[in-house]
Amino acid sequence: MPEEEVQVHGVANGSSRLDELLIEAVTSTGAHIGATYILDESGQVLHMASQIGMPAQMARAWARVRTKDPVPIAVSVHERRLVWITGREHLARQFPGSALALPYQFAAALSPVCSAGAVWGGFLLLWPAGRFSELTPRQLDIIDRTCAEIGALLRRAAEHGRPITAGPRPRGLDPCPLREADPRADLIALECLNRLPEGYCTLDVDGRVKLISAPASDLLASCPSELIGERLWEVLPWLEDAAYEDRCRAAVIGLQITHFIARNPAGRQLSFWMYPGLSGLTLRISPGTASRSPAPDPVVGGDRPLRVIQVHEILQLATTLARAVTAQEVVDLISDHVMPVYDAQALAILTTKGGRRRVAASRGYSRQAIDEFDGRPVIPAVLSGHWFDEAEPEFFSTWDELSGAHPDAVRYDGMSAWAFLPLVTSGRPVGTCVLAYERPHRFSTDERATLTALSGLIAQAFERARLYDVTHQIAQCLQSSLLPHALPTVPGLDVAARYLPATPGMDIGGDFYDLIRLNDTMAAAVIGDVQGHDVTAAALMGQVRTAIRAHATAGANPGEVLARTNRLMVELAPDRFTSCLYVCFDLTRHTAGLASAGHLPPVLGRPGAPGRVIDTVPGLLLGIDPDAEYVTTHLPLTPGSVMTLYTDGLIEEPGLDLGDAIAALAARFAPEHGQPLHGLAESLIEPATIERRTDDIAVLLLRDTFGSLPG
DSSP: OOHHHHSSSSHHHHHHHHHHHHHHHHHHHHHHHHEEEEEETTTSEEEEEEESSSOOOHHHTEEETTTTTHHHHHHHHHTTSOOOOOHHHHHHHOOOOHHHOOOOOEEEEEEEEEEEEEEEEEEEEEEOOTTTOOOOOOHHHHHHHHHHHHHHHHHHEEEEETTOOSSSEEEEOOSSOOOOOOHHHHHHHHHHHHHHSSSSEEOOOTEEEEEOOHHHHHHTTTTTHHHHHHHHHHHHHGGGGGHHHHHHHHHHOOOOOOEEEEOOOSSSSEEEEEEETTTEEEEEESSOSOOOSSSSOEEEEESOOOHHHHHHHHHHHHHHHHTTOOOOHHHHHHHHHTTTTTOOSSSEEEEEEEEEEEEEEHHHHHHSHHHHTTTTTTOOHHHHHOOOOSSOOOSSSSSSHHHHHTTTOOOOOTEEEEEEEEETTEEEEEEEEEEEHHHHOOOOOHHHHHHEEEEEHHHHHHHHHHHHHHHHHHHHHHHHHOOOOOOOTTTTEEEEEEEEEOOBBBBBOEEEEEEEEESSSSSEEEEEEEESSHHHHHHHHHHHHHHHHHHHHOOHHHHHHHHHHHHHHHHHOOOOEEEEEEEEEEEETEEEEEEEEEEOOOOOEETTTEEEEOOOOOOBBBHHHHHHOOOOOOEEETTOOEEEOOOGGGOOOOTTHHHHHHHHHHHHHHOOOTTTTTHHHHHHHHHSSSSSSSSOOEEEEEEGGGGGGOO
């Protein structure tokens, strides 16, 4: 069997090697936390495959990251560069949303995983903040070699038809070498700890007790059998407070000694010190208070506020949802940041229209379930006796609870627990967010409080996105209705047009184009861009097109067409300006007359010759000066030559000089003899579609074929 096949034989083997590489990198670089991400088939989402040292809740929160998200690992992968974070202040400056979600001290290196010129995933390592200001050459070399080997592993697996994928949850790895368990070692360690007056116990990175001494059990007033394998704050109600869990996570993530004071039910004060290591924490418990501590000593006990960690989750979701502008983006972001943290398997946002339930968007539900539910009638409370109140949240831990409260409920996809969260804005319900679980799920008081708080953020984002969707759809319909649905046929002139609106999330634009048949051997082409990105710009664009068409068909030359249209624009919209390029083709003489109102110059190309920029005499933009004049430039055409008219969305890039951008367009504009113009238009637009566009694109290609017509 070839070596490559041995290395990728089976997903399990590939995943094991992936884990080995992560463990080796963490231990050899001195890091205390690490993770490997795999890019999905769409190239849009990173999935955490495995991790070392992260609390499970944190790993779930960051298990799914979109490559467009403003977070370090996404930026590293999207821009294909190493991202180095020196500490919390640096993180807050560069990635404020991440700093809110992770308010701990750490340094981080994030690197893309590449192979054969393609990106396959991402790689993450964390160190204690302040240990070093920059990565050492040895650490950089280890990161580079690890990422290269992981990339090669993922690529080979995909090429052999056995791609390595991330599971439903990130794998938590043990950084210590595998060895046979020795019960005697634990007994000896425990005997040594029992001799000390203070209490000691060891915790894993999730805060679960692995070993506890007799004095610690006495101080906690609990039996070891009740504590082993459990988180202390989940077993001991008097420790169920924000400070304990937050200090535990701060110790794990920042690898710093943390401290807090608690008062047990008998009123006795206990001092807790947490000493972190690669595999977890050592907890020292002593009676009374400590004389000094590395941080202010919060006193735990009494009323339980919303957990600090949950507050960070809310802040993270708030900053994330601020970027969402469509309903689907809202659902995608909620799914990415809420479902993993609360271990939900499905999510849906429901609305009501015409007395029927509608599924606005969903994740995790089957297509059949959505089709069966969508359109179900809303049953009024007066008829059902107990129907869901859209203004109040409801939580059902089992199917029996749900069916008992709502006899008309239908069970979809075998789900076994549900949270129905009302989406209310300005005092009125706009929908319902449903979280569903595959297994029965007990909703704790804190979880109910957090989900209820999250529903308010979700409601605002969903309503904002819904209104945007409606407004954007109206504007797009208006703009598309004002653009020509089909260009006229002109004998001797081959034409292709492409219009591409800005990336979803941007406002509507005022780009326009048109082709006017003047007679059997003459035609006029026009392209322009109205100032602004709103409905007014789209409406004004229609007026400009109409005016140009009227003056062109009246027999005016190019300069006169623009001058007359300009005077009308000054009267109609004195606060809006329009760039415009008008070209009149005489197909029998193979000439063209051009006039420009501040628009980008056309590019002319012919087979076997490089494209060239056509010099025009650009006049003022339309709508500025009613007395502005526009010069007509005459240009000879070679049969078979292709002229391209375009708007700035095709070439503009941040930091790139406009003249250089036009020259670059001419350099790659090389039409071939007989090449279909639609394909040529696609090749021109394709580079501009790779990045998120902030402006519309309009392209109009025209080829003089009159000389090749029969007869």
